[in-house]
Amino acid sequence: MRKPILAGNWKMNKTRDEVIQFTLAVTNRLPLNVECIVCAPAIYLRDLVKRSPDNLHIGAQNMHELDSGAYTGEISPIMLKDTGVEYVILGHSERREYFNETDAKINAKIKKALEVGLKPIICVGEKLETREAGKTNELLESQIVKAFEGVNIDNTENVIIAYEPIWAIGTGKSADSKTAEEACGFIRSVLSKIYSENVANEIRILYGGSVKETNIAEYMAQKDVDGALVGGASLKPESFIELCNKSA
Ligand code: 13P
Numbered sequence: 001m002r003k004p005i006l007a008g009n010w011k012m013n014k015t016r017d018e019v020i021q022f023t024l025a026v027t028n029r030l031p032l033n034v035e036c037i038v039c040a041p042a043i044y045l046r047d048l049v050k051r052s053p054d055n056l057h058i059g060a061q062n063m064h065e066l067d068s069g070a071y072t073g074e075i076s077p078i079m080l081k082d083t084g085v086e087y088v089i090l091g092h093s094e095r096r097e098y099f100n101e102t103d104a105k106i107n108a109k110i111k112k113a114l115e116v117g118l119k120p121i122i123c124v125g126e127k128l129e130t131r132e133a134g135k136t137n138e139l140l141e142s143q144i145v146k147a148f149e150g151v152n153i154d155n156t157e158n159v160i161i162a163y164e165p166i167w168a169i170g171t172g173k174s175a176d177s178k179t180a181e182e183a184c185g186f187i188r189s190v191l192s193k194i195y196s197e198n199v200a201n202e203i204r205i206l207y208g209g210s211v212k213e214t215n216i217a218e219y220m221a222q223k224d225v226d227g228a229l230v231g232g233a234s235l236k237p238e239s240f241i242e243l244c245n246k247s248a
Pocket residue numbers: 009092164168169170171172208209210211229230231232233
C-alpha cells in the first residue's frame with residue numbers, strides 16, 4: 001500500500017511570524033494516515049523542524065549537488081540534513097525555467113540527496129505547446145529516464161515523483177483527473193521499464209498544478225495518483241489542514 005502524501009510547496013512566500021503561526025494552527029489537526037509535508041524557504045527550515053508537530057514533515061525546495069565548496073549563496077545537502085530536513089523538491093519547473101536546471105543537474109542532485117539520506121520529490125511535467133503537439137509522453141519519458149540514470153533505489157518509500165504540467169501551475173487551470181491519471185500511470189510504466197514492476201508499484205507519484213480543497217478528492221480517487229504537490233492552496237493553515245484530511 002502506498003501511503004498518501006500531501007506536500008505543500010510554499011515557494012518564495014511567508015514571513016517568519018506566519019511560519020510560526022502556521023505550525024501552531026496545524027498542531028493536532030493533521031491526519032496520521034497521510035504523509036503531510038511542507039517545503040519551505042531555506043531560511044525557515046530550522047524553525048519548522050523545531051516547532052512542527054510530529055506528523056508534519058519538513059522539506060526544502062532545492063539544494064546544491066555538492067557537499068561544500070565555493071558556491072556563494074547555495075545550500076548543501078549536508079546542511080539540509082544537519083538542519084533536520086527530511087525531503088527536498090528537485091527539478092521543479094520554476095527551477096528548470098528560471099535557474100537553468102538541466103536534466104543532468106537534476107540527476108546529480110537526486111543521487112546526492114539519496115546518498116545523504118534526504119528524500120527527493122522529483123518534478124516532471126510538460127509545457128502547453130508540448131501537450132498540444134501530442135508529445136507529452138515523449139517528454140515525460142525523457143525527463144524520467146534522465147532523472148534516474150544510474151540511480152539505485154534501495155528503499156522505494158524514499159523516492160517521490162510529482163507530475164506537474166506547467167500549464168496548470170498557478171493558473172487555476174488544473175489538469176482534469178483523467179489527464180493526471182494518464183500521466184501518472186505513464187510515469188509508472190516508465191519506472192517499471194527502468195527498474196521493475198514491483199519498484200514502480202511502490203513509488204509514490206503526486207499530481208501538482210492548481211490543486212485546492214475543492215478538487216483534491218478527484219485526484220486522490222485515481223489509481224496511480226498517490227497525493228498532491230500544492231503551491232498556493234498550501235499557504236493558509238486552514239486550507240492545508242483540509243487538503244491533508246481530504247487526502248486520507
Ligand atoms: P499551484 O498549486 O499554486 O498551482 O502550484 C503548484 C506547484 O508548482 C507546486 O510545486
